[in-house]
Amino acid sequence: MNLHEFLVPPAETARREGPNTRIVMSSRVRLARNLKELAFPGWAKKAERIRALDQIRPAVESLPQMAGAFSESMDNLNALDKQILVERHLISREHAAKSAGSGLVLNREESLCVMINEEDHLRMQALRPGLQLKQAWAAIDAVDSKLEKKLDYAFNAELGYLTACPTNLGTGIRVSAMLHLPGLVLAEQINQIIQAVNKLGLAVRGLYGEGTEALGNVFQVSNQMTLGESEPEIVERLNKVLAQIIEHEENARGTLQEKKPKTVCNHIGRAYGILANAHSISSKETMNLLSFLRLGVDLGMFPEMERGLVDELFILTQPAHLQKNFSEKLGADERDLLRADMLRERLRSISRPVNPPVKLDKPSEE
Secondary structure: OOOOOOOOOHHHHHOOOOOOOOOEEEEEEEEEEOOOOOOOEEEOOHHHHHHHHHHHHHHOOOHHHOOEEEEEEHHHOHHHHHHHHOOOOOHHHHHHOOOOEEEEEEOOOOOEEEOOOOOOOOOEEEEEEEEOOHHHHHHHHHHHHHHHHHOOOOOOOOOEEEOHHHHHEOOOEEEEEEEOOHHHOOOOOHHHHHHHHOOOEEEEOOOOOOOOOHHEEEEEEEEOOOOOHHHHHHHHHHHHHHHHHHHHHHHHHHHHHHHHHHEEEEEHHHHHHHHHOOOOOOOHHHHHHHHHHHHHHHOOOOOOOOHHHHHHHHHOOHHHHHHHHOOOOOOOOHHHHHHHHHHHOOOOOOOOOOOOOOOOOOHHHH
């Protein structure tokens, strides 16, 4: 099965909406599981990994939720295929580096994805647009319950589910949300928020998870503890923290509009000017400028533009998605030229931002 024919078009996936979509771009719940009496993938030899794959993959494919799914061994996917899956947050960067003995099963809607032989034998995840952690948890819990009847999980009555990394021990759950927080970044409050979230036992990471940069003012917030709390308790705790972050972001945007309207308009106007007129632009600069374009849409400064267009461009301008449309391999400089061409074309019909009546920014009084 051809991956590119299977994947949902970026225009469609970018226009899926859920609660609080303007700030919460997506919700994800991931479970880590291993099979009893089989070495963990990091310790297993190639033959053992293939044996585990041959055991797990048919069990996953047989689930009703996976009817018509894309199922493939990682050694049958080329580097571009893998990078496209990473850019869509369907697999991890670590799984993209895997080959024989590792696999992937992805459902039609791209709302359920199972990585086989990543760090654990099973890394299964449910994805939902907007703030839908409870719905994502219900979906992946149903998958897990069905698989547990087909596969013999490594489980200890005292420690819970056994995992390759001790941080996943117990429930094996990782609950996370992707947040767009330009208001807190512009208001220079983001570091305080990150520190406060860390003190609550949660992690804040960049666009592609651990060790990555928060490109486009996009941050991942997730739980760190998986032992000592039930899954619904972890989901609920993260939900409460996310509600507070959403409130802080909304307040930051409101305060910036009230006290520094010219600064906000300047960032958004410059972003539009560069994106709509540049002839060469890097992926990193594009992501950061699209963030301000997205903020401009949320603030009503682009009456004829939908947020979905910006989210689509977030996907299409990334290196692998850009490369996919060309048969020959492109260098970074060539991609920068083509990216700029695409942006100028897609933004040609979008008028410059409408600037609401504002007062000049005044320095805050000490």
